[in-house]
Amino acid sequence: MSLxxxxxxxxxxxxxxxxxxxxxxxxxxxxxxRMFPARLCCVACFSRQVEPLLLGGAGxxxxxxxxxxxxxxxxxPMPYVLAMVLLGNDVHxxxxxxxxxxxxxxxxxAVLPCTLTLPGRQGDFLCHAxxxxxxxxxxxGGHA
Amino acid sequence: MSAYIIGIGLTKFGRHPxxxxxxxxxxxxxxxVEDAGVDWRQVQEFYAAxxxxxxxxGQRVIKEIGPSGIxxxxxxxxxxxxSTALRxxxxxxxxxxxxxxxxxxxxxxxxxxxxxxxxxxSPEVAMGTTVLPMxxxxxxxxxxxxxxxxxxxxxxxxxxxxxxAVANPKAQYRKEMSLEEVLASRMICDPITLYQCSxxxxxxxxxxxxxxxxxxxxxxxxxxxxxxxxLVSDIDEQAHNVFDLEMVGRNARALYEKAGVDPRxxxxxxxxxxxxxxxxxxxxxxGLCREGxxxxxxxxxxxxxxxxxxxxxxxxxxxxxxxxxxxxxxxIAELVMQLRGEAGSRQVAGAKLALASNMGMWSSCIHILSV
Numbered sequence: 408m409s410l411x412x413x414x415x416x417x418x419x420x421x422x423x424x425x426x427x428x429x430x431x432x433x434x435x436x437x438x439x440x441r442m443f444p445a446r447l448c449c450v451a452c453f454s455r456q457v458e459p460l461l462l463g464g465a466g467x468x469x470x471x472x473x474x475x476x477x478x479x480x481x482x483x484p485m486p487y488v489l490a491m492v493l494l495g496n497d498v499h500x501x502x503x504x505x506x507x508x509x510x511x512x513x514x515x516x517a518v519l520p521c522t523l524t525l526p527g528r529q530g531d532f533l534c535h536a537x538x539x540x541x542x543x544x545x546x547x548g549g550h551a
Numbered sequence: 552m553s554a555y556i557i558g559i560g561l562t563k564f565g566r567h568p569x570x571x572x573x574x575x576x577x578x579x580x581x582x583x584v585e586d587a588g589v590d591w592r593q594v595q596e597f598y599a600a601x602x603x604x605x606x607x608x609g610q611r612v613i614k615e616i617g618p619s620g621i622x623x624x625x626x627x628x629x630x631x632x633x634s635t636a637l638r639x640x641x642x643x644x645x646x647x648x649x650x651x652x653x654x655x656x657x658x659x660x661x662x663x664x665x666x667x668x669x670x671x672x673s674p675e676v677a678m679g680t681t682v683l684p685m686x687x688x689x690x691x692x693x694x695x696x697x698x699x700x701x702x703x704x705x706x707x708x709x710x711x712x713x714x715x716a717v718a719n720p721k722a723q724y725r726k727e728m729s730l731e732e733v734l735a736s737r738m739i740c741d742p743i744t745l746y747q748c749s750x751x752x753x754x755x756x757x758x759x760x761x762x763x764x765x766x767x768x769x770x771x772x773x774x775x776x777x778x779x780x781x782l783v784s785d786i787d788e789q790a791h792n793v794f795d796l797e798m799v800g801r802n803a804r805a806l807y808e809k810a811g812v813d814p815r816x817x818x819x820x821x822x823x824x825x826x827x828x829x830x831x832x833x834x835x836x837x838g839l840c841r842e843g844x845x846x847x848x849x850x851x852x853x854x855x856x857x858x859x860x861x862x863x864x865x866x867x868x869x870x871x872x873x874x875x876x877x878x879x880x881x882x883i884a885e886l887v888m889q890l891r892g893e894a895g896s897r898q899v900a901g902a903k904l905a906l907a908s909n910m911g912m913w914s915s916c917i918h919i920l921s922v
Binding site: 417419443450470472473476477478480481483489500526527532534 | 688696793794
């Protein structure tokens with residue numbers, strides 16, 4: 408019997424050279440549209456000429472909610488914050504926000520990509536999340 | 552060629568633990584056929600709309616009524632299944648394929664929160680993004696930020712619709728609810744509280760639809776004309792992770808143009824208030840007010856019965872109930888009653904032109920009806 412936990416990693420995350428978290432998106436070679444997650448065809452012009460693109464850097468919270476009733480199959484901390492984060496001026500990401508108390512988040516907050524480990528059906532599941540990009544004093548350490 | 556609704560049937564929406572879903576649906580069908588004054592043997596086509604009532608559910612319903620050998624088509628389109636099936640039947644009538652069709656929607660639901668359906672082992676389940684009110688909470692977050700819409704205005708949708716449902720004997724909840732009660736109920740996804748979420752519901756609704764030719768021969772002074780019927784699917788959320796009701800606006804504008812209808816001429820509207828904020832966004836998308844003014848329509852009573860443009864006189868999904876596959880046809884049944892002047896104490900005076908906006912993941916289906 409092994410006590411080792413299975414950890415599966417979401418296909419949406421990657422690391423940059425410095426070990427920072429990046430999101431696996433795509434860009435259309437025909438029209439330049441960036442997208443997350445990657446697709447078979449461009450979400451704007453439907454071209455099949457899409458190539459992988461790593462997305463990273465600071466994003467901005469454009470909308471968020473605190474989820475206080477978990478759907479079946481979710482085994483992470485409660486409550487949790489789900490948000491829309493805008494990367495650049497074109498890529499929207501649906502994501503957890505972590506490392507702040509839920510009530511501390513504000514629309515317009517600057518955030519950086521990170522990872523979040525959640526219990527999955529087949530062991531732990533590593534997925535993308537965003538954390539505060541602000542000064543460390545604002546980070547409360549809660550809800551990590 | 553036009554299609555006309557000549558009969559409706561509606562079970563009580565609520566809990567029916569002792570009645571099978573097939574019987575529930577068959578009752579709605581038989582009531583609709585009787586209401587239309589036609590014989591079951593005249594019906595030429597049968598559409599059965601539901602979300603998760605199993606394989607060949609329509610054939611199982613027909614077995615309860617009397618198998619007559621006509622085509623049976625099962626339609627699944629999430630919560631827009633009922634209206635989507637009505638659109639299919641309308642297209643068949645307009646194409647001259649048949650002259651008399653029955654469309655029924657039905658559902659018996661499990662208790663619990665509405666979910667965005669994904670396979671059990673998908674990342675969305677582990678991430679907790681399947682919780683359906685989440686997407687409407689994000690729309691509320693955006694709308695509040697952009698236009699200053701208040702949590703009281705959003706919660707006010709539930710207050711209004713519960714007040715309307717008191718006069719609807721078919722509604723699941725027939726009790727007035729104060730703003731304080733709505734706001735104080737358990738928080739689900741900020742700012743959406745429990746009473747701002749549609750309940751899970753058992754119920755069935757049916758419509759008898761006929762061609763102009765059939766109407767001329769059969770005659771029906773209570774016939775309601777389908778002047779517009781349109782289905783579109785989502786772009787913003789699925790392509791761009793942007794949560795909004797753009798699909799509803801795109802659908803409505805194209806349909807107004809095609810049907811030659813000005814939204815200012817509408818007398819009554821049933822819209823898909825699966826979560827309170829959805830109704831406020833729909834006001835704007837359907838052109839009942841300008842963008843950003845949706846909250847004001849709740850605050851000033853414009854959408855109450857007796858107001859400028861009454862919305863959800865039935866009580867809406869929030870109070871009448873939301874039996875997924877039946878919901879779209881429940882809206883139609885309410886509007887037919889309103890246009891016939893048969894809506895009792897919730898009657899919108901002099902209603903001549905009505906609109907039903909039904910949504911599912913990820914579709915918008917709209918019908919415009921007139922007398």
